[in-house]
Amino acid sequence: MKKLLWIGGAVVAVFVILIVIQNMGQSQQLENNTQYDTDDLDSATIDQLDDPNYQNVILPGELEEKLENGEDAIVYFFSPTCRFCVEATPVLMDIADDEDVHIDQYNVLEYESATYGIQSTPTLIAFEDGQEVRRVTGNQEAETFRAFLNGEEPPEAE
Numbered sequence: 001m002k003k004l005l006w007i008g009g010a011v012v013a014v015f016v017i018l019i020v021i022q023n024m025g026q027s028q029q030l031e032n033n034t035q036y037d038t039d040d041l042d043s044a045t046i047d048q049l050d051d052p053n054y055q056n057v058i059l060p061g062e063l064e065e066k067l068e069n070g071e072d073a074i075v076y077f078f079s080p081t082c083r084f085c086v087e088a089t090p091v092l093m094d095i096a097d098d099e100d101v102h103i104d105q106y107n108v109l110e111y112e113s114a115t116y117g118i119q120s121t122p123t124l125i126a127f128e129d130g131q132e133v134r135r136v137t138g139n140q141e142a143e144t145f146r147a148f149l150n151g152e153e154p155p156e157a158e
């Protein structure tokens with residue numbers, strides 16, 4: 001019985017150590033947080049802070065101001081916990097780089113998105129003069145993203 005208690009105690013100690021190490025790592029990542037206006041972030045968001053594909057984060061107030069000023073914008077609504085977003089983001093950001101198009105990234109895990117009618121992620125919305133003109137939802141083929149960014153009709157699905 002004593003052996004079992006020792007083994008159980010060792011297992012618990014290992015888990016505690018792993019949790020402490022993970023929290024220390026996330027604390028270090030948060031020290032470099034220049035994208036978000038808070039340090040109270042979900043762990044999935046913290047894991048993306050250094051990811052080069054998530055460096056165009058726009059805060060709710062910044063997006064609201066941009067649209068109220070009648071500016072054009074392409075906004076990518078994503079969640080760090082959405083597997084479709086994780087798949088789509090690198091493809092989309094590579095295409096945006098190729099096409100020299102700036103995409104603002106709005107994290108729906110951290111900020112309310114009901115104002116924009118977001119029902120699922122990923123969602124990409126183009127705004128012209130502060131008004132929505134088109135949107136595409138879901139993980140799409142590269143050609144669909146490219147057409148969207150260029151203001152063209154997406155290719156027909158085969």
